[in-house]
Amino acid sequence: MRILPKSAFGQTVLLIGLLLLINQVVSYLSVTYYFIRPTSAQINSLLATQVQSMLAQDILQSPVSERRAYTETTGISVFNTEQAMQRGLVQTTGYQFMSNQVSAQLAQKVEVRISTPAPEQNSKRPYLVWISLSSHPDTWISIPLSGWAEANISPLTVYLMVIGSLSVLGGWLFVRRLNRPLHALQSAALQVGKGQTPAPLKEQGSTELIEVTRAFNRMNQGIAQLEHDRTLMTAGIxxxxxxxxxxxxxxxxxxxxESDWVREGIVHDIEDMNAIIDQFIDYARMDTVGQQELTDLNQLIAEQAQVRHIEETHQIELKLTPLPQIPLGRVAIKRVLDNLIENAFRYGSDKITVTSFFDQKHKRIFCKVRDFGPGIPEAALANMFQPFTQADTARGSLGSGLGLAITRRIINSHNGEISLRNHPQQGLIAEFWLPALFS
Incomplete structure (x- = not known):
């Protein structure tokens, strides 16, 4: 499973996200060590000082009337455990770090709890700190803390989250604007690779992208002019x-x-030359696909296999599995199948096998044509789809060498791929796949 993205967009967003994460961690640590911790230590010191003052005045052992007067003066109350429970001690929360700090200053074990006002109560009601001393186990001191609620750090959290979200959104918009010309350039380059001539791209983006787009438009125009000149030259020749x-x-x-045998030979050579000229014209054409329509590839394979049963020695074994219908140029794909079957019979063997299957995982339709001939040298396989290329030593030297080049152009125009490989045992396999795109 890939974790790190490979695209520039994904890497930029990941970088921004990591920087923001580091920034937030540093911000939290800074606020904690330089604001929250000193404030907490100061509050604990004040609480310990207040308790020491009460112990010095012996408020915990004084009569109820004196405690009441002390409470009216300072707001600090003293209750036994039962009274404290009735006044909300049950809903309090203990804080161990506060207990440890106050215990260290009072030199005895102290338990510190804090109670918060209920939501339905007045939001201005102060927080209460409950303190129990080990020297007075059945006594609880209730000290109001005004201003504690105002020290809530939730606004800081919201602020950091908003800043982080806006930064990621801004980075996403920036990278998206930066990548839009690149996507257009990629799409246009794929069209050029298929032999098409896309419209000139709009020059937008950064200075470097504008220069690259301008150079691509010039290259595209040059290629289109070369294709046009080649077509005119081929047609003229x-x-x-x-x-x-x-x-x-x-x-x-x-x-x-008495020269009939000479006449027949000349006529045969003329027909071969006309066939070669037709291949030149077909290769020079750019509209090799034609109109596409939903078609079952197995149907075209069966039709071409039936047409090729013109010689008794030729045998075609079909191993076809059910395929979904896909948009195809019927005439163009028939030409592909006819060329592959013709090559298999001409250069391979009198018996061939045609196989088709559907790759559900990658959504691709495959077709394989295998012969049982001598195959092609491995060094020559990579160049067999180049125009005017033939594996003369292994497969003979008939034809113009344009059949496979035309075949590859047709398959590429259907957004597929075609390849040749030798069978591990004997023969050659010509295989192509076409994408199965569903709406």
């Missing part, structure tokens, strides 16, 4: 080549009957 080929074919028709 193809047109110029077809004219002499047509004349050659007409000339062969004028050969004498």
């Amino acid at each position: 193809s047109h110029d080549l077809r004219t002499p080929l047509t004349r050659i074919r007409l000339a062969t028709e004028m050969l004498p009957p």
